[in-house]
Amino acid sequence: MVLKKAMNKDLTITILGMGYIGLPTGIAFARAGFTVYGFDVNKNVIETLKSGKIHIVEPDLQEAYEDALRSERLIPTDKLEKSDVYIIAVPTPFKKDENQKIADLKYVESASKMVGEILEENNLVILESTVPPMTTKLMTDILENTSGISREKFMSVHCPERVLPGKILHELEHNDRIIGAERYEAAEVAKTIYDAMVKEGTCFITDDITAEMCKLVENTFRDVNIAFANELSVICDKLNIDVFELIKLANKHPRVNILTPGAGVGGHCLAVDPWFIVEKFPNEANVIREARLINDFKPRFIVNKIDEVLKGNKELTVGVLGLSYKPDIDDLRESPAMEIAEILRDKGYNTIACEPNVKEKTASGFELYSLEEIIEKANYLVLTQGHTEFKNKLVKLRDKNIYDCIGLLK
Numbered sequence: 399m400v401l402k403k404a405m406n407k408d409l410t411i412t413i414l415g416m417g418y419i420g421l422p423t424g425i426a427f428a429r430a431g432f433t434v435y436g437f438d439v440n441k442n443v444i445e446t447l448k449s450g451k452i453h454i455v456e457p458d459l460q461e462a463y464e465d466a467l468r469s470e471r472l473i474p475t476d477k478l479e480k481s482d483v484y485i486i487a488v489p490t491p492f493k494k495d496e497n498q499k500i501a502d503l504k505y506v507e508s509a510s511k512m513v514g515e516i517l518e519e520n521n522l523v524i525l526e527s528t529v530p531p532m533t534t535k536l537m538t539d540i541l542e543n544t545s546g547i548s549r550e551k552f553m554s555v556h557c558p559e560r561v562l563p564g565k566i567l568h569e570l571e572h573n574d575r576i577i578g579a580e581r582y583e584a585a586e587v588a589k590t591i592y593d594a595m596v597k598e599g600t601c602f603i604t605d606d607i608t609a610e611m612c613k614l615v616e617n618t619f620r621d622v623n624i625a626f627a628n629e630l631s632v633i634c635d636k637l638n639i640d641v642f643e644l645i646k647l648a649n650k651h652p653r654v655n656i657l658t659p660g661a662g663v664g665g666h667c668l669a670v671d672p673w674f675i676v677e678k679f680p681n682e683a684n685v686i687r688e689a690r691l692i693n694d695f696k697p698r699f700i701v702n703k704i705d706e707v708l709k710g711n712k713e714l715t716v717g718v719l720g721l722s723y724k725p726d727i728d729d730l731r732e733s734p735a736m737e738i739a740e741i742l743r744d745k746g747y748n749t750i751a752c753e754p755n756v757k758e759k760t761a762s763g764f765e766l767y768s769l770e771e772i773i774e775k776a777n778y779l780v781l782t783q784g785h786t787e788f789k790n791k792l793v794k795l796r797d798k799n800i801y802d803c804i805g806l807l808k
């Protein structure tokens with residue numbers, strides 16, 4: 399019955415959390431022909447959405463949102479309405495304690511309780527937030543306890559999100575999806591819904607724990623491989639050899655593909671998700687934890703090298719080229735490049751920056767300059783990111799006093 403309704407797109411979907419994931423997901427499901435309610439506990443978010451504007455920065459999303467509103471298939475609301483399907487896309491940050499990297503599941507728990515209070519038999523609840531293993535079972539327990547409906551009579555699944563900021567809508571409609579559930583029937587209904595939204599990718603069914611781990615392992619794989627490259631960069635520094643040359647030559651082996659070292663690892667996924675595995679398996683996840691620590695250490699290593707070169711002369715001006723956490727984006731949150739700039743400033747160097755993707759004149763208290771201006775003003779430069787702007791003007795950087803974190807000048 400529910401499967402048939404899903405096939406006919408004859409069911410309502412409510413999304414809890416209208417952020418970077420929930421809003422584009424709502425738009426994508428509306429585009430696929432479903433009726434979607436977009437709910438958020440933050441009234442400002444809903445007010446903005448109701449006024450026809452989006453509150454997040456994402457290319458082309460405003461136009462797509464306007465289309466979805468016009469179609470009357472996406473309805474922003476500050477009241478959680480009964481639905482056939484609920485999608486939970488709320489934050490999963492760390493707990494405040496800096497010494498312990500443990501997932502704070504309070505948003506998932508409160509969203510699950512809210513759904514539990516209006517849940518009916520045969521409803522489907524989808525957890526999209528990135529979570530430690532076993533959290534989908536926790537969500538199902540909360541739903542069961544709050545609603546009084548036993549878990550065999552409703553459906554709960556995990557369908558993790560794997561989109562790239564800057565291309566979210568496109569990736570939602572083109573990436574493969576992993577759908578995991580305790581009960582196959584639940585995953586099958588969810589697959590029917592996602593199949594209608596995903597234009598090119600394939601939706602794969604598995605169990606809930608495998609789906610949870612799949613998301614975490616994807617980002618952990620990247621983090622561990624980057625850590626290997628970053629560790630090599632530290633070893634090569636001690637050997638006084640060029641890590642970029644070493645990696646280029648090692649990669650001539652047909653089965654070797656070492657990544658490029660950099661300023662560290664930032665952003666909200668790669669630097670966070672591996673800890674969700676470490677938290678559950680502190681005695682087993684040794685490579686994963688060590689990789690995180692290596693990548694977290696890299697900004698301090700780089701600043702120490704710069705300090706050695708500048709011999710602690712605080713009269714000098716250091717120009718940081720690139721503040722974002724990866725090339726060609728304006729996102730400065732959790733950025734290792736920003737950490738480099740902050741440590742340099744804390745050490746007393748006059749620190750300025752060039753971040754071509756940020757339009758303002760300052761960022762986190764750093765004065766921002768064009769590449770030409772910063773070359774003029776700084777005594778020493780730190781190249782942290784392979785922004786297109788820098789790649790296009792490499793010739794201007796070649797003969798400068800510069801610490802090249804990414805080997806762009808090689």
Ligand SMILES: NC(=O)c1ccc[n+]([C@@H]2O[C@H](COP(=O)([O-])OP(=O)(O)OC[C@H]3O[C@@H](n4cnc5c(N)ncnc54)[C@H](O)[C@@H]3O)[C@@H](O)[C@H]2O)c1
Pocket residue numbers: 414415416417418419420437438439440443487488489490505508509512526527528529559560561562563666667
């Ligand atoms: N942003 C990304 O690129 C990305 C990529 C993959 C996975 N994820 C994961 O997706 C999840 C959501 O991330 P995001 O970036 O969309 O977060 P976000 O902070 O942009 O949005 C989350 C929204 O949830 C709302 N919220 C909190 N509790 C709620 C509740 N009980 N009911 C309704 N709304 C509630 C908040 O007000 C907020 O607007 C996280 O687990 C994140 O790790 C994010």
